[in-house]
Amino acid sequence: METLKKKILEHGTVLPGNVLKVDSFLNHQIDPVLMKEIGEEFAERFQDKKITKVLTLESSGIAPSVMAGIALDVPVIFAHKRKSLTLVDNLYTAEVYSYTKETNNEISISKDYIHEGDNVLIIDDFLANGQAALGLIRLVEQTGANPKGIGIVIEKGFQKGGEMLREKGFQLESLAIIDNLEEGKVSFREEGNSSQ
Amino acid sequence: METLKKKILEHGTVLPGNVLKVDSFLNHQIDPVLMKEIGEEFAERFQDKKITKVLTLESSGIAPSVMAGIALDVPVIFAHKRKSLTLVDNLYTAEVYSYTKETNNEISISKDYIHEGDNVLIIDDFLANGQAALGLIRLVEQTGANPKGIGIVIEKGFQKGGEMLREKGFQLESLAIIDNLEEGKVSFREEGNSSQ
Numbered sequence: 001m002e003t004l005k006k007k008i009l010e011h012g013t014v015l016p017g018n019v020l021k022v023d024s025f026l027n028h029q030i031d032p033v034l035m036k037e038i039g040e041e042f043a044e045r046f047q048d049k050k051i052t053k054v055l056t057l058e059s060s061g062i063a064p065s066v067m068a069g070i071a072l073d074v075p076v077i078f079a080h081k082r083k084s085l086t087l088v089d090n091l092y093t094a095e096v097y098s099y100t101k102e103t104n105n106e107i108s109i110s111k112d113y114i115h116e117g118d119n120v121l122i123i124d125d126f127l128a129n130g131q132a133a134l135g136l137i138r139l140v141e142q143t144g145a146n147p148k149g150i151g152i153v154i155e156k157g158f159q160k161g162g163e164m165l166r167e168k169g170f171q172l173e174s175l176a177i178i179d180n181l182e183e184g185k186v187s188f189r190e191e192g193n194s195s196q
Numbered sequence: 197m198e199t200l201k202k203k204i205l206e207h208g209t210v211l212p213g214n215v216l217k218v219d220s221f222l223n224h225q226i227d228p229v230l231m232k233e234i235g236e237e238f239a240e241r242f243q244d245k246k247i248t249k250v251l252t253l254e255s256s257g258i259a260p261s262v263m264a265g266i267a268l269d270v271p272v273i274f275a276h277k278r279k280s281l282t283l284v285d286n287l288y289t290a291e292v293y294s295y296t297k298e299t300n301n302e303i304s305i306s307k308d309y310i311h312e313g314d315n316v317l318i319i320d321d322f323l324a325n326g327q328a329a330l331g332l333i334r335l336v337e338q339t340g341a342n343p344k345g346i347g348i349v350i351e352k353g354f355q356k357g358g359e360m361l362r363e364k365g366f367q368l369e370s371l372a373i374i375d376n377l378e379e380g381k382v383s384f385r386e387e388g389n390s391s392q
Contacts, residue, residue, distance in 0.1 A: 029309040030258075030272040032265035058255035059274060062226075066259045069228035076226040078255060113225040 001175040039067020042151040060125040096135035116144030130161025197371040235263020238347040256321040292331035312340030326357025
């Protein structure tokens with residue numbers, strides 16, 4: 001997605017440890033117009049999947065997901081990273097290991113909003129090792145619904161998550177795939193070469 | 197805002213301790229169409245304030261804020277509730293006391309996105325004692341920008357936050373004001389009577 005790649009090149013910052021900081025339009029400040037374009041792009045890429053629910057993870061997944069929800073005309077559910085006061089019972093939970101922080105986090109959704117027969121589109125801001133996506137898939141599987149696809153804003157193609165999810169047979173659509181961040185420079189994978 | 201009040205009556209649940217649970221369209225599952233209407237309503241109510249930035253708090257403030265950002269054509273910043281890995285320096289911070297949880301939480305924004313001269317619209321999902329709104333105001337004040345107004349989706353009118361913020365002279369626009377939740381029933385304040 002060219003507008004996204006342009007934005008990453010112009011406003012992204014590469015930090016030590018292969019961290020791409022996109023706080024100026026995605027993870028802290030949000031560019032709502034870009035989010036709308038991203039949401040519409042996801043809706044188009046999954047238009048034949050009869051999506052009935054979008055599932056994402058707080059907080060950075062929410063903006064692109066709500067825009068996809070508008071475009072697909074379906075509700076959006078965001079998984080919580082910790083249990084909240086009004087959501088202590090009635091939960092599906094999954095463990096997500098963070099390689100960056102070397103910790104296990106629990107993510108959860110209520111049992112009320114995704115059910116057997118739902119076709120769920122999973123959306124997240126970043127894909128690196130794929131642990132968050134796997135956690136979201138496990139949540140969907142517990143509900144009895146179908147995980148019909150995964151939409152990612154930025155995939156770190158040099159980490160193993162994308163390959164792992166594609167090998168499992170999921171339709172994974174990443175709007176920008178970064179092949180490396182060497183020497184502080186962002187190099188994108190060419191379009192149509194997502195299986196690389 | 198009638199569509200919001202109707203949604204609260206149809207899908208809100210009153211829990212013990214004056215808790216109104218609106219997880220089915222705002223705090224966990226999100227109704228994107230309603231969020232769009234809410235964002236447009238905020239944009240209209242603050243249309244003469246020359247808003248240049250929307251500031252909210254993760255996670256439930258993000259969806260209505262992004263929709264307001266689209267309608268106002270300005271960026272949205274969401275304050276973090278904890279420090280994140282890529283945001284350790286360069287922060288403005290404020291303490292927010294939670295009466296519900298009886299804890300102090302730190303909220304923070306980067307120094308990069310709100311500056312002197314910005315006209316900031318603060319948006320949040322709920323207003324009860326006003327501590328989160330005060331924390332967001334303190335963040336804006338540290339930047340040197342102007343807090344031009346506060347947009348709230350649901351105000352608990354029987355708690356003191358609304359009165360306190362109106363007395364301080366802020367333009368506070370709450371799209372639904374609840375006067376009480378007695379006997380598990382939601383009673384709204386009548387429109388045009390926000391100073392009650």
